Amino acid sequence: MDFRSLPKIELHAHLSGSISRDCLHNIWLQKKEREETTLEDPLIEMPADEFDYDLDSFFPLFSRYIYVLCNDLSSLIYTTNSVLEDFQADGVVYLELRTTPRAIPSANITKHDYVQTILDCVSKFNASSSMKTNLILSIDRRNDLSTALEVVDLALRFRGQGVVGIDLCGDPAVGDVATFQQAFEHAKRHNIKITIHFAEAPQSSTPKELWKLLSYNPDRIGHVINVPDDVKEEIVQRRLGLELCLSCNVHARMITGTYSDHHFGWWRETGCPIALSTDDVGVFGSNLSNEYALIAEHFGLDKKEICDLARGAIETIFGNEKEKQRLREIMWK
Numbered sequence: 001m002d003f004r005s006l007p008k009i010e011l012h013a014h015l016s017g018s019i020s021r022d023c024l025h026n027i028w029l030q031k032k033e034r035e036e037t038t039l040e041d042p043l044i045e046m047p048a049d050e051f052d053y054d055l056d057s058f059f060p061l062f063s064r065y066i067y068v069l070c071n072d073l074s075s076l077i078y079t080t081n082s083v084l085e086d087f088q089a090d091g092v093v094y095l096e097l098r099t100t101p102r103a104i105p106s107a108n109i110t111k112h113d114y115v116q117t118i119l120d121c122v123s124k125f126n127a128s129s130s131m132k133t134n135l136i137l138s139i140d141r142r143n144d145l146s147t148a149l150e151v152v153d154l155a156l157r158f159r160g161q162g163v164v165g166i167d168l169c170g171d172p173a174v175g176d177v178a179t180f181q182q183a184f185e186h187a188k189r190h191n192i193k194i195t196i197h198f199a200e201a202p203q204s205s206t207p208k209e210l211w212k213l214l215s216y217n218p219d220r221i222g223h224v225i226n227v228p229d230d231v232k233e234e235i236v237q238r239r240l241g242l243e244l245c246l247s248c249n250v251h252a253r254m255i256t257g258t259y260s261d262h263h264f265g266w267w268r269e270t271g272c273p274i275a276l277s278t279d280d281v282g283v284f285g286s287n288l289s290n291e292y293a294l295i296a297e298h299f300g301l302d303k304k305e306i307c308d309l310a311r312g313a314i315e316t317i318f319g320n321e322k323e324k325q326r327l328r329e330i331m332w333k
């Protein structure tokens with residue numbers, strides 16, 4: 001099966017984690033020439049064949065390196081366009097890209113500017129491409145309530161321009177999710193869709209945390225790894241959309257075992273809509289076509305089952321009915 005040509009939906013992709021190493025390298029080359037950086041070459045920092053970042057080495061990569069390199073307007077535009085092109089080239093027909101609003105004071109960029117700049121890139125890309133993209137704004141678990149509320153306000157401010165939801169992400173070892181109650185309630189009151197990184201690591205999978213997160217009424221949840229039985233039952237009963245990221249979970253050793261041991265096999269039987277997703281293709285190196293190929297190989301799905309799986313994600317997108325209809329027409333049966 002030609003997995004690249006298969007029209008696919010990507011619902012769990014972090015912008016800064018989706019930047020290819022070549023793209024980072026190009027930015028670095030330009031900055032080096034202008035003597036604007038003392039950072040190591042991205043191709044040395046993140047060698048081409050190194051994908052086994054565990055959660056301890058993964059999160060610092062952003063604050064220590066990627067955010068330091070991509071710290072001005074031109075790199076934000078360049079990386080956003082490059083990420084959009086990569087998804088399009090991989091046969092993605094609908095993308096929900098997520099990002100944490102980031103102010104860059106040294107370049108005079110506010111969080112508002114950051115979101116506006118990305119939306120401008122998305123809007124231009126949407127106008128000239130068969131892939132349609134919407135944006136999700138992330139709250140980082142490190143944030144305090146006022147920062148989280150700021151994210152919701154930005155989502156409200158930009159909802160007419162392509163922001164369709166908010167996300168809770170970040171290092172699962174950090175923070176108390178109860179901090180964000182008011183922010184999620186605020187989002188729900190205004191019908192902003194919610195997705196949440198859920199049961200990603202043992203520390204973030206206590207019954208207390210998981211029931212708290214479910215009380216925020218998420219529309220989708222991501223990763224969904226270490227889930228106790230009663231919580232599983234609740235998820236199935238609600239038919240929540242599931243964003244499952246196979247390669248990320250294997251490379252980062254977030255699951256025990258390998259591809260064939262992934263919890264995709266369990267959730268597949270439940271009737272919850274599943275969106276296979278890449279998470280951070282720039283870091284873990286497996287594009288969405290490859291994720292479908294891995295699922296076909298390790299779970300023995302035939303062509304019809306792969307098409308059904310890909311189409312199943314339509315029901316759980318945050319885009320509108322018109323977009324769902326477009327996808328129903330173009331996705332393979």
Ligand SMILES: CNc1ncnc2c1ncn2[C@@H]1O[C@H](COP(=O)(O)O)[C@@H](O)[C@H]1O
Binds near residue numbers: 172
């Ligand atoms: C293992 N998977 C993951 N789990 C939790 N959070 C993740 C993540 N992958 C990425 N992020 C979150 O996304 C940010 C980078 O993209 P943006 O700057 O927002 O575009 C990271 O700093 C982290 O908070």
